[in-house]
Amino acid sequence: MSDLVAPAALPDPAPTPADGAPRTARAVVLAAWVLGISAIVVYALTTPRIGADSLFLFVDASVALVYGAVAGVLLTRRQHPVAWLLAVAAIGGGMAAFGGAYRGAEAVWGWPSLPWVVSWFSWAWVPGTIALFIVVPWLMRDRALGPWSRVGLALGVVTTLALTVQRMVFPMSDPRVLLGVVVVLGLITAAAVAWRAQHEPVVRDRVALGWLTLGVAVMALSFVPLLWYAIPPWTMAVLHLVCQVLFSGAILVVVLRQQLWGIDLAVSRALVAGILAVLLVGAYVVAVLGVQEAVGDTQTSQVAAAVVVVLAAPFLRQWAGRRVGSLVYGEALEPHRAVSAMGAGFASDDERALLDVLVAQLASSMRLQSVALTSGGATVASYGVPSSNVLELPVVHRGQEIGVLVVTAPPGEWLGARTVKAVEDLSDLLAAGLALTLALREADAARERLTNARLQERKVIRRELHDGLGPWLAGLRLGMQGVRNAVRPDPDLAESLLDSLSGELDQRIADVRTLSHSLLPPAIEQLGLAAALQELAARWEQTGMRVRLRCAPLPTLSAPVAAAAYAIVSESVTNATKHSGVDTCAVTVEVDHGVLRVECTDDGAGLAPGAREGVGLRAMAERASELGGEVVVGTHGTRGTRVSALIPLEPAGVTAGGVA
Structure with missing residues (x-):
């Protein structure tokens, strides 16, 4: 399989005439490579023995090949003095190598004597x-x-x-x-x-x-x-x-x-690794020739040099291979090192900084310019600043895509298939970290919603105590003082005042009972949701508001689900009584595919245009959201109102069992 992976987006590499010289670049590459390759071929065919001059000729030829390619790349895109100097070095190296090889061609093949060509070997390499x-x-x-x-x-x-x-x-x-x-x-x-x-x-x-x-x-x-x-x-x-x-x-x-x-310009990492490997092989060959040249011409010394080279070759090859691989690919060749380093991030004391640690470690291990992790369209962690050549990979956890990993190679590089494969493998660790972080954030959000709901309930209780029970108790005290003042001079007035205070006390007792029932009616725990809703409908009936209740047979519900459903029905009926302008509403409670559906409708005035969401609607939405559900408020019929809530029977973190 090819180790080249094209970037997702590259700038147009075509140079303008004022910037680059593509034709000149091709001419430089062609001239340098023809001279360098011709020199190697001619020298190999005409020189039976490899000596000291052979080493320099090989060096000159390698200069022609290597710097010819580099000069061609740069000249294609920009006519800079550095590019021209590299071109001079490449052509000069090729001329020097060819001049050294031409001497053998004159002697062996009888080529014409051209001293000026042979002289290239001594000076052509100098300027470049x-x-x-x-x-x-x-x-x-x-x-x-x-x-x-x-x-x-x-x-x-x-x-x-x-x-x-x-x-x-x-x-x-x-x-x-x-x-x-x-x-x-x-x-x-x-x-x-x-x-x-x-x-x-x-x-x-x-x-x-x-x-x-x-x-x-x-x-x-x-x-x-x-x-x-x-x-x-x-x-x-x-x-x-x-x-x-x-x-x-x-x-x-x-x-x-x-x-x-x-x-x-982007260059494949595989291409860079290949060029370095070829140059290392060349260096190895020249080293062998150098050792042989150093030990002399005797057969014993040649054998000793060969033994040394053979023994050292495997170690040097492995060492050089690891160095080249680490330089180009980072830890993509040894992903277990990256896995170990990234796994250590899970031991962080701050779980909420986990993703920052993971993406930084991934960028460092794979030698990436930048790494960004997004979820839900928002960036949750990032490292570095991207420039170009963006690669996007899905982050999958338990078969579900939960985010996108966006990585960029350093300027001038493409990510090879080997690096991409290593990043894909390491994305599983990022997926686990992202899932953990999202769970922590959801827990924080649920905790905040629960706190807000409790705060709202406390506000309701405070309002009832401050605006209802508190002033009434103050009035009761004044009434008792009036009874006390009238008990002797006017017993009949005192008795009348006591009857009035007794009736007022009964009403306040009923108000307190209603408030306690709205928070958590005892009937839910004792008889279940259906019975509690029937009791709620009966109480509203006494006030003149008729509630048509249709409650299908329900399974055993957890206490949080039953309490949320009851609170949503109670608030919906209250809103219908206050705002609809009618004296009838319908409540439906049923189970559909593991979801408890609660609906309250009326045929009243409906929603006013531009009406703002009140405290009651927000409280209903928060109760449903805490359990993974939702509340939708819309129009019923031509102008009525529909409040519909969907609550999972088994919300995350809530055990089944409780009330029916």
């Missing part, structure tokens, strides 16, 4: 290769150069031109003075890039500049063998090849991650 590490790093930025940076750039340009002229015009002269300057300037350039890396606010950009620092430093040190002849010259070739892994990759990473010069 030297400029790579003492000129290019100063230009790897999107803002203007500072004074010291301009000085460093000028010294790099002058030194590169001076060494090129010396190698072309005076090939037999001693270049060690200029090479010493090159090494010093290279180390100064590496220090400048390192300083930039230390002051870069974005972590990923610091890492990219860190790789560029290492590449510049290794490239500069690789020229030390040309200054100190005691060091075998083949070490320079090995270090140069290592630099092709570090330096070319670092340039692409810096350009694409920071989107320098407006270049917005």
Whole structure:
């Protein structure tokens, strides 16, 4: 299966004539690759023995192939000096490699003697290769150069031109003075890039500049063998090849991650891994040749070198493979590490910060630019700031989609199929965390609704006590004082006052009983919901409000369900009495597919246009919502009102059993 996954959305990569040079880019790639590949083929067919020159020829050919591709990518999108310098390095490396191979073709195949072509091997690589590490790093930025940076750039340009002229015009002269300057300037350039890396606010950009620092430093040190002849010259070739892994990759990473010069390009992670693997194989081959060159031509030494290489190869291959995989894929190759790290997030002391911990760990493990987790259209947790190449994955818990995971790769990357598969596997942990968080939030919401309902009931009780029972008790006290004053001078008046107070006391007793019944009538606990509703209808009948009750046979109901249904019926009848303008309403209670349906209708005045929801309607809605149900208020007939409530018989967190 291909390891390439195209991004969900990419900006149009087609450059404008003012920005890129696609034809020139193709010409550069073609020229560099033809020279590099031709050099390798010709040299392999004409040179029976591999020696020190072979290592340098292979390095020059790899420069042509690697930097030809990088220069082609950049030139297609932007004609920047860095892109042109990479093109010079690529074509110069190809010319040097072909010049080295041409000598063998002259001797073996009788090709025409062309000294100027053969001379390429000694000087053609100089301008591009030297400029790579003492000129290019100063230009790897999107803002203007500072004074010291301009000085460093000028010294790099002058030194590169001076060494090129010396190698072309005076090939037999001693270049060690200029090479010493090159090494010093290279180390100064590496220090400048390192300083930039230390002051870069974005972590990923610091890492990219860190790789560029290492590449510049290794490239500069690789020229030390040309200054100190005691060091075998083949070490320079090995270090140069290592630099092709570090330096070319670092340039692409810096350009694409920071989107320098407006270049917005995505490269597959699988492609990056493949290129690094090929370069590592090349480095391994050159290392083998270098060891053989170092130990001499004797058969014993050649056998000893082969044994060392064979023993070291498996360890080095595994080590390099793990490093490349970790650099490109993060922990996608070893998802158990990511699982362990994300699983530790469930041990957090703050459950409500769980999702933030999980998405941050996912982004870190998979080397993602950003991760966002959404549910119900709202973002519940996020990490990083997305730019482009958005990938959306469903978050499924127990067969139900509860959210969407939105991830983005760092600028300049596509997510390969391997990374996507790892993210999909890890999304199960996110699903568990999201389900837990949603349950906690629902519990918080239910607790808040319950608190509001209790507060509303307390307000009702307070109002009844303050506005009803309290003033009446004050009046009772005044009445008793009147009886006391009249008992001796006018016994008949005192007796009349006592009769009036007795009747008033009976009424207040009935009011208190009605209030207690509206909160939780004893009939619900003793006889069940149906009997309690019949008692409610009988009490309203005494006031002149006729309630036509139709209650189907009910199963055993939990106390919360029965109490909520009773409260909704009681409030609905009260509203019909106050606002409908009629003296009759109908109440229906039945069970339908595991849901208790309660309905109260009247043929009265209906809902007034623009009427605001009152306290009673909100209380009914909150009671139903606490149990996972709902209340709907609408029109009945031509102008009446319908209040319909649906309440699950087995709401979450409520045990069955209680009242019928």
